[in-house]
Amino acid sequence: MNEQGYEYLANRIEDTRWPDHFWMGRKMPVTMYWYFSSWAYMKDWCYEHYPNPTGNPHFYDHCAQAHVNEKANPMWVPQITFWDLNDFNWSRKFREYEFKLADCLLYLGVILNVTGVVIPRNVMVVFTFWMNLGMASMYTFDYTHPYGIDYIAYLQQASAVFKGETDYTKLSSNQGPCFYPAGHLYHYIAAFWLHKQTEDAVYIIKFGHLVIHSLVVYFVVKISYAYFAEEKYKKIQGGKKEKVEKYYDESRSSKAQMIAFILLAAKEDRMYWSTMYNDEIMMLYMLIAIYVTIKNQPLWGTFWFSMALGIKAGVILLIPGLLGQIQYNHGTFKLLTAFVIIIGF
Numbered sequence: 001m002n003e004q005g006y007e008y009l010a011n012r013i014e015d016t017r018w019p020d021h022f023w024m025g026r027k028m029p030v031t032m033y034w035y036f037s038s039w040a041y042m043k044d045w046c047y048e049h050y051p052n053p054t055g056n057p058h059f060y061d062h063c064a065q066a067h068v069n070e071k072a073n074p075m076w077v078p079q080i081t082f083w084d085l086n087d088f089n090w091s092r093k094f095r096e097y098e099f100k101l102a103d104c105l106l107y108l109g110v111i112l113n114v115t116g117v118v119i120p121r122n123v124m125v126v127f128t129f130w131m132n133l134g135m136a137s138m139y140t141f142d143y144t145h146p147y148g149i150d151y152i153a154y155l156q157q158a159s160a161v162f163k164g165e166t167d168y169t170k171l172s173s174n175q176g177p178c179f180y181p182a183g184h185l186y187h188y189i190a191a192f193w194l195h196k197q198t199e200d201a202v203y204i205i206k207f208g209h210l211v212i213h214s215l216v217v218y219f220v221v222k223i224s225y226a227y228f229a230e231e232k233y234k235k236i237q238g239g240k241k242e243k244v245e246k247y248y249d250e251s252r253s254s255k256a257q258m259i260a261f262i263l264l265a266a267k268e269d270r271m272y273w274s275t276m277y278n279d280e281i282m283m284l285y286m287l288i289a290i291y292v293t294i295k296n297q298p299l300w301g302t303f304w305f306s307m308a309l310g311i312k313a314g315v316i317l318l319i320p321g322l323l324g325q326i327q328y329n330h331g332t333f334k335l336l337t338a339f340v341i342i343i344g345f
Contacts, residue, residue: 042067081144098135102265105131109261118252121225128221128260132270133214139274140207147202148275150175155195158188183310184278206274212284213273217263219287224256226294282311286318298326302338306345 046063056062081091112119119127153173160171161182171178171185178185194201229248236243263269273280285308293301305322308315319342327335 040064082138082141094138098138099267101135102267105261106265109258109265112261113254113258116254118254119257121251121253121256124257124260125218125221125225128264129214129218131264132217133211135264136210136213136270136273137207139210139271140203142271142274145271145275147206148277150278151276154184154188154278155192158185158192161185162189162192180278180312181310183307184281184312187278187281187311206276209273209276209280210270212280213270216280216284216287217260219284219291220263221256221260223287223291223294224259225250225253226291228253228255278311282308282315285311286315289318289322293322293325296329298330298334299337299341302326302341303345306342309342 043060043064046060046067050060050063052059081088082094153175156173157171157178165171168178168182171182191201191205194204198204226248229250230253231248285304289301289304289308292304301322305315305318323335323338326338
């Protein structure tokens with residue numbers, strides 16, 4: 001089969017294919033799945049459309065199997081289709097251009113690093129945010145992956161809270177009971193309300209998640225600049241004697257700059273964030289907590305840590321490092337206050 005395989009997928013074989021939103025962009029790793037789901041139907045279809053010229057009793061079995069195998073071949077799956085479901089080739093080229101742009105950004109980062117050209121921090125963090133958002137925004141209109149597999153569960157459970165249900169054990173969805181801390185549902189109540197207002201809510205919410213992804217990249221870059229800050233000294237006039245004070249200069253860093261370009265070159269990352277999992281919100285809160293903590297604001301760090309913990313319980317693994325850092329750098333009183341924030345909020 002040649003490039004016309006895309007057209008084959010688009011037109012199907014007289015409506016024998018699965019619905020577009022289910023199969024498009026998903027690689028089915030085993031032909032067996034397709035065998036049990038459509039082989040019998042395809043055999044009936046072969047009876048209707050093809051004569052048996054050889055008289056072989058297995059002719060229609062082979063005919064059905066050939067079509068089933070073709071359906072299960074991931075080679076022709078377009079993976080992502082933007083805007084127009086009738087033009088897979090355009091969508092494929094559009095994504096290739098995004099991939100090439102990501103490669104060019106990585107090459108640019110390497111060239112700047114090798115030549116010793118260092119961009120100021122403030123310029124780099126702003127550039128990284130807007131560049132990532134510009135490249136990610138195309139996935140807002142990805143028709144083959146309108147949302148992740150958990151998104152419907154979030155909406156169903158959030159709708160129960162919206163209508164007044166406060167018993168956690170009664171929160172459920174088509175995928176089963178609520179498995180996460182209930183904090184994430186308060187975020188998706190807004191999503192549920194938006195779906196009640198407009199049919200285009202999914203695109204608005206998806207774009208919001210892509211903004212969250214760009215903010216995550218933004219804070220990772222800021223943390224990188226803080227981590228690779230250059231140790232410097234300055235003289236301070238104090239009375240008759242001059243004092244020398246140590247400080248950290250974050251204004252320029254070739255290593256943090258390289259990390260920023262590597263993040264921009266992450267091709268698949270932006271697509272995954274368009275699936276709208278609650279992990280994305282948790283990640284943003286966690287990175288804000290890390291950043292403000294290393295900026296000597298431990299109580300604000302604890303607040304954002306608690307926000308992340310309300311989304312997914314796995315964040316609890318950060319507690320030893322967070323509380324140990326607060327105790328070591330800020331003392332017992334701040335540590336006890338942090339306990340109060342985590343337990344009470």
